[in-house]
Amino acid sequence: MLDATPRRFDALPNRPGVGYKPQHFAEIMEDPGPVDWLEIHAENYMGAGGRPIAQLRHLAERFPISVHGVGLSIGGEAPLDAEHLARLRQLLGWLNPASFSEHLAWSTHDSHFFNDLLPLPYTEATLARVCAHIDQVQEAVGRRMLLENPSTYLAFAESQIPETEFLAEIAARTGCGLLFDVNNVFVSATNQKTDPYSYIDAFPLHLVGEIHLGGHDEDEDDHGAPLLIDSHGCEVVDPVWEMYRYTLQKGGAKPSLIEWDNDVPEWPVLAAEAARADALLAEVPA
Amino acid sequence: MSRPQSPAPSVSQGTFTRAILDAGQPVPEGLLDPEGRPAGRRFSVYRNNVAVSLTEALATAFPVIEKLIGEENFKAVAGVFLRRYPPDSPLMMFYGQQMPAFLEGFEPLKHLGYLPDVARLEIALRESYHAADATPVPPEALQALPPDRLMAARLRLAPALRLVRSRWPVASIWHFNMSEGAPKPPANGENALVTRPGFDPQIIALPPGGGAFIAALLAGESFGAALDAASGAVEGFDLTAVLGLLIQGGAIASIEEGPPA
Known part of the structure; x- marks a missing residue:
């Protein structure tokens, strides 16, 4: 049985954070630069022991940790995976992180996990289902969660309900907070030919507990229209930084995460992205 | 886009996932681009994400298999595998449990008879890496017991210990592909012992009889019964060598005397 880690951090600071990658462990412990908190993917720390858990214990003594789930399949048609929910409850129990978040998406069907964030139609039926699942998760883990807006292709x-309304209604019904992924807004708006700034204006920013910033790939659809793909494999692009600045000025400073999950760069490259977020955070009152 | 008069087609998650796994299936009706045209390549993003991410997970899990058959072949094999055995859990670090059995039945690779056991060893390594921590008994603990008590005792092995018994030289094949300057594998079969002193699993080919000895310990047999099993399996079983490997690997979690729990 794992010992409980004492709670040292009640909340994520309104400061830059990064998605933690094990290859950066030594550099982060030595000098994290502008990085004041770390995010981990819940599923990577559901083993029984070994290096991943040991490293996480070390990190959690020094940094506020955000646990970001990628496997709960909150939008799934089927009931939530009880075993997986129990594993999540155990992880959140011993780690006692500053934040827990998941996605408005589904990834499991017929007991098979597809390892991708699959899209949902926005209808009254899916709204009710997502809310029931979030109620169940928050009940099981005994804490409020944040729900992230998706990238859509x-x-x-x-669909009958605009995404911003759908998310606001989920938050109103379940009491959950929201995770605002600025790159996802840019990707979806480009792909759906809508205005990303109207999306920000329609988003309930007062419910946002964390911001995500990441890179995307560029492709084309069958008709030559731009098709952006949320890949987390490169730098954040300038239009997304501009949207981030606008979001901060409108909604105030928020914990802001750089996500870089594929082709993970050397630590200085990631730290430089965090420094860019730091500079924009400095423009707004903490 | 104006609202259609008839109710819009609803896309179930079953329809969605069937079309993801089978590129021969049409893109489900009711998935659109911003102009209201069929989604086409937009749907392929999901097909691609799923296939690529699962193939990468398998390549991470089975680096030696990938090296043995080559990157392109591995991608093809992974493509068949992931459609037959999509993950049954979100813990991607344990994805691929069916790989040994799959390889056993996979006709194009049947001539490489050692592949299934190499896959078993790669699974054992990952399980060891993520296994629970255990404080090993001090090296002198075994010597401290009088022989009769030692023979009746049960050694509880660390959760990170794994044993892969093979008629192929699996441990040597692994080292030959993963360690610089490792010798060419011998012709004989090997019992591969995986231990985890600290955080990094290590693989060692056990001396003759070592597989029978450790298998008996894992089955909960007493020290004496395990020794009988090993001595019955080979002439001149080297107990000291095998105990040395277990101690060096931090693999003895406790010595239990008295009736089994």
Whole structure:
């Protein structure tokens, strides 16, 4: 049985953070630069022991930790995976992190996990289902969670509710907070041919407990229209930094994470992205 | 876009995932681009994300298999595997449990008979890496017991210990592909012992009888019964060498006397 880690950090600071990668462990412990908190993917720390858990214990003594789930399948048609929910409850129990978040998406169907964040139609039926699942998660883990807006590549003919309204309604019904991924807004708006700034204006920023910034890839659809893909494999692009600045000025300073999950760079490159967020955070009152 | 008069087609998650796994299936009706045209390549993003991310997870899990058959072949094998065995859990670090059995039945690779056991060893390594921590008994603990008590005692092995018994030289094949300057594998089979002193699992080919000895300990047999099993399996079983490997690997978690729990 794992010992409880004493709670040292009640909340993420309104400062830059990065997605933690084990290859950066020594550099982060030595000099984290502008990085004041770390995010981990919950599923990578659900083993019984060994180096991952030991490193996480060290990090958690020094940094506020955000646990970001990628496997709960909150938008799934089927009931939530009880075993997985129990593992999550155990991780959040011993780690006692500053924040826990998941996605408005689904990834499991018919007991198979697809390792991708799959899209949902925005209807009254899916709204009710997502809310029921979030109620169940928050009940099971005994804390409030944040729900992240998705990157989308296509639209459902059956959708009836705008995404911003859908997310606001989920938060209103379940009491959950929101995670605002600025790159996802840019990706979806480009792919859906909508205005990303209207999306920010319509988003309930007062419910946002964390911001994500990441890179994307560029492709084209069958008709030559731009098709952006949320890949977390490169630098954040300038238009996304501009949207981030606008978001901060509108909603105030927030904990702001650089996500870089594929082709992970050397630590100085990641720290430089965090420094860019730091400079924009400095423009708004903490 | 104007609202269609008839109710819009609803796309179930079953329809969605079937079309993801089978590129021969049409893109489900009801998935659109911003102009209201069929989603086409936009749907392929999901197909691609799923196939690429699962293939990468398998390549991370089975680096020696990938080296043995080559990157391109591995991608093809992974493509078949992931469609037959999509993950049954979100813990990607344990994805690929069916790989040994899959390789056993995979006709194009049947001539490489050692692949399934190499896959078993790679699974054992990952399990060892993520296994629970255990404080090993001090090296002198075994010597401290009088022989009769030692023979009746049970050694509880560390959660990070794994044993892969093979008629192929699996440990040597692994080292030959992963360690600089490792010798060419011998012709004989090997019992590979995985231990984890600290955080990094290590693989060692056990001396003759070592597989029978450790298998008996893992089955909960007494020290004496395990010794009988090993001595019955080979002439001149080298107990000291095998105990040395267990101690050096931090693999003896406790010595339990009295009736089994």
